Amino acid sequence: MSELRFVRMGFGDEAVEYQEAWDEQRRVHAARFADEVPDTVLLLEHPPVYTAGRRTADNERPLDGTPVIDVDRGGKITWHGPGQLVGYPIQKLPRPVDVVAHVRRLEEALIRTCAEFGLETTRVEGRSGVWVLGDPVERRPALGGLSLDFDPRLQDEEFDPRLNGPEYAPSNAGQRREDRKIAAIGIRVAKGVTMHGFALNVNPDNKWFDRIIPCGIRDAGVASLSGELGRDVTIGEVLPVAERHLRDVLENADLKPREIEKTPAA
Numbered sequence: 001m002s003e004l005r006f007v008r009m010g011f012g013d014e015a016v017e018y019q020e021a022w023d024e025q026r027r028v029h030a031a032r033f034a035d036e037v038p039d040t041v042l043l044l045e046h047p048p049v050y051t052a053g054r055r056t057a058d059n060e061r062p063l064d065g066t067p068v069i070d071v072d073r074g075g076k077i078t079w080h081g082p083g084q085l086v087g088y089p090i091q092k093l094p095r096p097v098d099v100v101a102h103v104r105r106l107e108e109a110l111i112r113t114c115a116e117f118g119l120e121t122t123r124v125e126g127r128s129g130v131w132v133l134g135d136p137v138e139r140r141p142a143l144g145g146l147s148l149d150f151d152p153r154l155q156d157e158e159f160d161p162r163l164n165g166p167e168y169a170p171s172n173a174g175q176r177r178e179d180r181k182i183a184a185i186g187i188r189v190a191k192g193v194t195m196h197g198f199a200l201n202v203n204p205d206n207k208w209f210d211r212i213i214p215c216g217i218r219d220a221g222v223a224s225l226s227g228e229l230g231r232d233v234t235i236g237e238v239l240p241v242a243e244r245h246l247r248d249v250l251e252n253a254d255l256k257p258r259e260i261e262k263t264p265a266a
Contacts, residue, residue, distance in 0.1 A: 004247050005037070009044040011235055015082065016044045018051065018069055025195050028090045033191050035092075041197075041246060042088040045235060048081035048208060053186050060213035063162055073196035075128070075186035076216035083204030083224070085235055085242060088197040089250065097189050098258035103128055106198050109249040110183045113200070113242045119228050121182055129215070130183035130200075132174075132223045140177045143167050153219050161218060162210065170214050171206035173221020180223035184215060202226065202238050 009024070010016040021044060031037040050068040052061065053075035060077050061068055068077065080086055093102060107123055110130045114121045124131045134140065143151055153159045153168075161168035173180040183200040203226035214222055225233040 003038060004251055005040045006243050006247075007040060007042050008239070009042055011045045011239075012082075015047050018046050018049045018080065021046065021086075021088070022071070025088050025090065029190065029193050029195050032090050032092055033193050039089070039091040039250070041243075041250075042090070043239065043243070044086050044088075045082060045084060046080040046086060048079070050077060050079050050212060052077040055216070057216065059158075059160070060216050062211040064211065066211060071196070073186040073188045075184070077212050078184050078186070078199065078214055079208045079212065080199055081204055081208055083202055083226075083235070085200045085202050085238055086198070087200075087242070087246070089194055089246070091194045091250070093189070093192055093194065094255055094257040095192050096258045096260060097192055098256065099187065099189055101256075101258075102189075102194060103185055103187065105249050105253055106185050106187075106246075107183075109242070109245040110198060110200055112245040112249070113238065114182065114225065116241050116245075117225055117229060117233060117238070119182075119225060124179060127181075127215075127217065127220075128185045129181045130185075131220075132180050132182055132228055134173070134179045134220075135177040141175075143176065159218055160213070162213075166210075169207070169210040170221035171210050174223055174227060176221070178220055180221040181215065181217075182223040182225065182228070200225075200238070200242065202233055202235050 028040050052068050052070050053073045056076040107130055111121050121130045121132055183198055185198045186196055188195045201224035203224055206222050209222045
């Protein structure tokens with residue numbers, strides 16, 4: 001892969017409005033497809049905004065009618081805002097594109113980033129993104145004074161944590177010792193070039209996630225580097241570390257087209 005170009009679009013008081021960043025993604029995407037620019041990673045913070053991928057269900061959106069921007073990436077609804085490092089890798093991949101391999105590379109770079117700050121994270125089978133694993137079910141504290149045998153989430157597939165008190169809120173998953181996502185990933189590939197990307201929770205107010213069903217997942221929550229480490233970690237600290245690991249993983253990747261199984265002739 002060619003050398004990556006990193007573009008720091010704006011952080012803190014210069015956080016970038018979502019629509020502005022989306023427009024810039026599309027501009028760079030077109031230039032990358034035409035080989036006018038190298039592979040590029042846009043890095044930034046957004047002001048508070050909810051965005052919904054193509055698979056978002058109506059009942060996963062904010063109950064209070066808070067506006068949501070519908071976007072053309074995969075995945076479901078999430079939140080972006082202050083304290084969250086957002087990255088949009090715009091890369092040309094060999095066709096047919098191996099989308100899963102691209103997601104795994106982003107996960108690997110973020111897992112390495114968290115590890116450098118002393119936090120062990122991992123993947124969860126069947127769920128994209130980067131996770132902090134909780135305790136085994138039998139060792140988790142009871143919810144609301146009830147035993148785990150009566151946890152409504154085990155019996156009700158439509159259980160909505162937003163209607164059942166703070167003990168079920170995604171932002172409190174760490175207190176419940178449950179699995180919790182620290183980095184979300186949602187991408188789109190058009191004309192063999194990637195768009196959208198990842199959001200790593202550094203030190204955000206995770207209560208923003210309590211208004212939605214983050215990524216459509218009802219039985220887990222969200223985490224942040226600061227919350228897990230018990231100390232304040234800033235975007236400024238994480239930015240160069242994330243860039244270094246993204247460069248190492250993405251530039252050194254052995255890119256191969258997705259294998260297509262051929263149906264034997266009858």
